[in-house]
Amino acid sequence: MIDTSPQTGRHPMEDDANQSDPQKAADSKTRKVSLKNLWLDPNNYRLIHEPEYLPVATESVRDKTVALRTYRLLAGERNQNIRDLIESFRSNGYLPVDQIQVRDLGDGGFLVVEGNRRVAALRHLAQQYDEKGIDLGRLDPSIFRRVPVVLYEDADELHHLTLMALKHISGNKKWGEWNQAKLLEAMSRDFRCTEDEIVRRIGISKVELRRSLRALSLVEQYRKSDYGDQFTEAKFPIFREAVRNQAVKSWLAWDDTSYQAMHTEHCELFFSWLSQEPVEDGEEEEATGFGDRYLEPAIRKRDDIGLLGRMLPDDRAIERLKKTRDLDAAYRASDLVLQERQETAVQSVASDIATLSQFAVRAEHLADLEQALGRLQGIVDRSKASGIGGVENRQVIHDRIDRHFTSIDVSAYRKLTHLRIGKLSRINLFAGANNSGKTTLLEAIYLLTRQNDFDGLIEVIRRRGKVPKDQIDPEWLLEQMVGDIRVTGSFDGQQTSVSARIYDEEDTTLDRSRYLQSVELAAEYGGFAQESLTRIFKGRDRETQADAIRWLCPAVYSSPFFLNEPHRYTGFYHKSVQSKSLPRIFEFIRAQVLPTLNDIRLVDERQRFLVDDSEFEFPLDLMSYGEGLQRIFFISLIFASAANGVVLIDEFENAIHTELIGRFSGFIHTLAETFNVQVFLTSHSKECIDAFAGNVEHPDDFSFHALVQTPQGIVSREFEGREFEHLLEIGNIDLRRAR
Numbered sequence: 001m002i003d004t005s006p007q008t009g010r011h012p013m014e015d016d017a018n019q020s021d022p023q024k025a026a027d028s029k030t031r032k033v034s035l036k037n038l039w040l041d042p043n044n045y046r047l048i049h050e051p052e053y054l055p056v057a058t059e060s061v062r063d064k065t066v067a068l069r070t071y072r073l074l075a076g077e078r079n080q081n082i083r084d085l086i087e088s089f090r091s092n093g094y095l096p097v098d099q100i101q102v103r104d105l106g107d108g109g110f111l112v113v114e115g116n117r118r119v120a121a122l123r124h125l126a127q128q129y130d131e132k133g134i135d136l137g138r139l140d141p142s143i144f145r146r147v148p149v150v151l152y153e154d155a156d157e158l159h160h161l162t163l164m165a166l167k168h169i170s171g172n173k174k175w176g177e178w179n180q181a182k183l184l185e186a187m188s189r190d191f192r193c194t195e196d197e198i199v200r201r202i203g204i205s206k207v208e209l210r211r212s213l214r215a216l217s218l219v220e221q222y223r224k225s226d227y228g229d230q231f232t233e234a235k236f237p238i239f240r241e242a243v244r245n246q247a248v249k250s251w252l253a254w255d256d257t258s259y260q261a262m263h264t265e266h267c268e269l270f271f272s273w274l275s276q277e278p279v280e281d282g283e284e285e286e287a288t289g290f291g292d293r294y295l296e297p298a299i300r301k302r303d304d305i306g307l308l309g310r311m312l313p314d315d316r317a318i319e320r321l322k323k324t325r326d327l328d329a330a331y332r333a334s335d336l337v338l339q340e341r342q343e344t345a346v347q348s349v350a351s352d353i354a355t356l357s358q359f360a361v362r363a364e365h366l367a368d369l370e371q372a373l374g375r376l377q378g379i380v381d382r383s384k385a386s387g388i389g390g391v392e393n394r395q396v397i398h399d400r401i402d403r404h405f406t407s408i409d410v411s412a413y414r415k416l417t418h419l420r421i422g423k424l425s426r427i428n429l430f431a432g433a434n435n436s437g438k439t440t441l442l443e444a445i446y447l448l449t450r451q452n453d454f455d456g457l458i459e460v461i462r463r464r465g466k467v468p469k470d471q472i473d474p475e476w477l478l479e480q481m482v483g484d485i486r487v488t489g490s491f492d493g494q495q496t497s498v499s500a501r502i503y504d505e506e507d508t509t510l511d512r513s514r515y516l517q518s519v520e521l522a523a524e525y526g527g528f529a530q531e532s533l534t535r536i537f538k539g540r541d542r543e544t545q546a547d548a549i550r551w552l553c554p555a556v557y558s559s560p561f562f563l564n565e566p567h568r569y570t571g572f573y574h575k576s577v578q579s580k581s582l583p584r585i586f587e588f589i590r591a592q593v594l595p596t597l598n599d600i601r602l603v604d605e606r607q608r609f610l611v612d613d614s615e616f617e618f619p620l621d622l623m624s625y626g627e628g629l630q631r632i633f634f635i636s637l638i639f640a641s642a643a644n645g646v647v648l649i650d651e652f653e654n655a656i657h658t659e660l661i662g663r664f665s666g667f668i669h670t671l672a673e674t675f676n677v678q679v680f681l682t683s684h685s686k687e688c689i690d691a692f693a694g695n696v697e698h699p700d701d702f703s704f705h706a707l708v709q710t711p712q713g714i715v716s717r718e719f720e721g722r723e724f725e726h727l728l729e730i731g732n733i734d735l736r737r738a739r
Helices: 012-020 064-075 083-092 116-132 157-168 177-190 195-202 206-224 233-242 246-251 264-273 303-311 315-324 327-332 336-356 363-385 438-450 454-465 474-480 566-578 582-592 627-641 658-674 686-694 721-731
Strands: 027-033 100-106 109-114 147-153 405-413 416-421 427-431 485-491 494-503 515-525 528-537 543-546 555-558 597-603 608-613 646-649 678-683 702-710 713-720
Touching: 064 116, 083 116, 109 116, 109 147, 157 177, 157 195, 177 195, 177 206, 177 233, 195 206, 206 233, 206 264, 206 515, 206 528, 233 303, 246 303, 303 315, 303 327, 315 327, 405 438, 416 438, 416 713, 427 438, 427 658, 427 686, 438 454, 438 485, 438 494, 438 555, 438 646, 438 678, 454 474, 454 515, 454 555, 474 515, 474 528, 555 627, 566 582, 566 597, 566 627, 582 597, 582 627, 582 658, 627 646, 627 658, 658 678, 658 686, 678 686, 686 702
Parallel strands: 100 147, 427 678, 427 702, 555 646, 646 678
Antiparallel strands: 027 147, 100 109, 405 416, 405 485, 485 494, 494 515, 515 528, 528 543, 597 608, 702 713
16 A cells, blocks of 8 residues: 555655655655645646547646636546545545645646546536535535645656546546556656656656556557558557567567567568458458448457467467458367367366375375376477477576676675676686585576576575475565565677565555565666566565566576486486487496496486495485585586586585596586586585596686685685696695685
C-alpha cells in the first residue's frame, strides 16, 4: 500500500525524488481556494486515449470550450467516471486524504495537476446544489468556497509528471496501461530522463519501464502501416504482451537498440492479424467474412499472443492461420497439441512414481513394474540417441565465439569492489590467502555469464551455503543477497554487464501477507538488453517475469563440495558421450591414475557411476574409489557441456595429489582447446600453483593472478604464463603472497 501522509501530502518516493534533484524540487504550500478558481487539466494523461483529446497550450486552459470538453471527458457520459467520488462525498463528506495539487496560473487561477476527478466531482455537486438545491448529504457546501489544495511553486513540467506517475503508475490509483506508458514516454523522450532516473523517481522496475517503451514503439510502427487507423488504446495490452513474448520478438526480428521490428514481412502479417482485413475477390471459401466486407482480427486479446508464440515454430499452423484467420483452429492443426499431451504424460508418470515410492509394492505387481521400466528405459535411450537428452539446454546469445573474456570488472559483489582483471588467457589461475575473494570472483564471473537468469544467482548462493536445491528457504535466500551487484566485462569483442538489486515492490495487487521482496536483474551484451523481475514469497513458489532468459555463453561451475552428489553430473556424462570425449577421459585416467580401468558407466535407474575395473570381478561404485579419481573424472566431464563457453573450478587442488596436478593441467588445456572453453580456477596451495606452472607446455594460453588485500580493497596482481614461469625459475616466488 502506498503511504500518502495527510499531514504533508507527500509520497515518500516523492521526497526521495526531491532530495535527489534539489534544483527541481518544488516548495510545497497548502492553501484553500474557491472551486471557481480551479481549472481542470486538459492535458491530463488520463484523457489521452479519448478520441476527442487534443493537446492544449497553457494559455488556453481557461477557454470556455476547452474547459467544457475537459470536464466532459473526465466525467464521462452521465458522470459515470466520477460517480464513485460523488457518492463518496455525499456519504463521507470531503476527506483530504488524497490532496489536490495545483500550479499557479496567475490572476487567481490554478491548474489542477493531481486530483482532476475530485475537482470534477465537486464541480458537479456545486452546480447541482446551486441550480437544483440537491441534498449534499454529509458534504459541507462551504467546501466549494474553500477547497484545500497543495500549491507547488517553481515546479517544472517534469516534476508534475513525476507526481502523476507516483500516484497512477507506482501508486494505488493506477491508470490504464496506455496512459501509464504515454507518461513514461514523455519522461524519456521529452525530458530526456535516463532509465535509472525514471526508476529512481517513481519506483517502478526497469523491466516494466522498458516493456512499456518497447510496446509504444511497436504501436508507432503499427500506426504507420496500412492498418494504422484501426489502433485504439484497447489494443495496447496486446502490443505490450508482444514485446514481452520472446518467440514473437524473435519472429518480428525485434531490435533492442532501435526499438523496432526489423522483419518487414512478418511485421505486416502480424499487423494484419491484429486488424480487420477487407475481403477481396477470390477469398478462400473457408475464410469467413463479417459485415460482408471485412474479416475480423485473428488476434483480439492479450492472451492470444502467448498462443501465437507457441505456434510460430510450426509452419503448418502458421499457414493455417494465414488461410483461416482463426487462432484456435490453427492451434488445433499444429503439433502443439501432441507436445502438450506429452508434457502432461511425463508429469503424470513422475507424479505416479513419486506416489509409488512411498509404499511397499506387492510381489504380484513387480512383473508389471519391470515391464513398464523396460519400456520407459527404451523411451529414454531413444530420446538420448536422437539428441534430445542431456543438460544445459539453455538459450545463449551466440552459439559460437572467437574470443572469450579479455577483461572483467567487479564493481560491486560481496567483498569485491572496483576489482579489475586483465591479462586473461584461455586458462586463468587465481591464488591468494584465505578470504581473499577467490571464490567470490568465480561467482561474479558465473553471474556475468548467466546474465538475467535468476537461477544463476540461486546457484551461487546455494553452493556457498552448501544447501541442496530442494531445501532453499526463501527468507534465508534473501538474507544471503547482501548489497547490489554490478559486474562488467569484455566478451568476444563486445561489452557485457549484469546488475542486480533487491527492493520492496509497491504493487497493491500483490498478496502482501506472503510477499517478501523482489529481485531485479538487468543484463546487456553488445547493445542487446534483457531483464528479469523475480518476486519471492514465503510459503509459495517465486514468480519470474522476463521477456527472455539468455546466457552469455554456456557456463559450468565445479566445486569440491558436491562430490557426494554424483547425480548432478549425469547430464554432463550424457553430453560427454554425445561428444565422444569419454574415451579420451578414460585414456587419461588409465595412464595417470588407475591403470586397470576399463570403463565408467552411468546406471540410469540409480543415477550412480559404476567402474569396470579389471582387478575386480564385479563393477564397483565410483564412490568406493578415492576422491582424487572422482574429482578428476567429474571435472573432465563438464567440458563438453561448456563448449564455446566458460568452466569455473573452485579449489582446483582439492583431493588431487600434487604429482597429478601438473599432468592434469595439461589435460585440462587439451579439453579447453577441443571444446573452445575458457577456464577460471582458484587455489590457495603453493604446491598446486608451482606444479601447475611447472608443467605449462603452452605458456601463452595460461595466466596467473594473485588477489591481494590492500588498504584500498582487494586488487589483482597479474602475470602472463611465460612471465610467471620465469619468476619461478629465478626466485621460487609464492604467488599467494604477492603485494
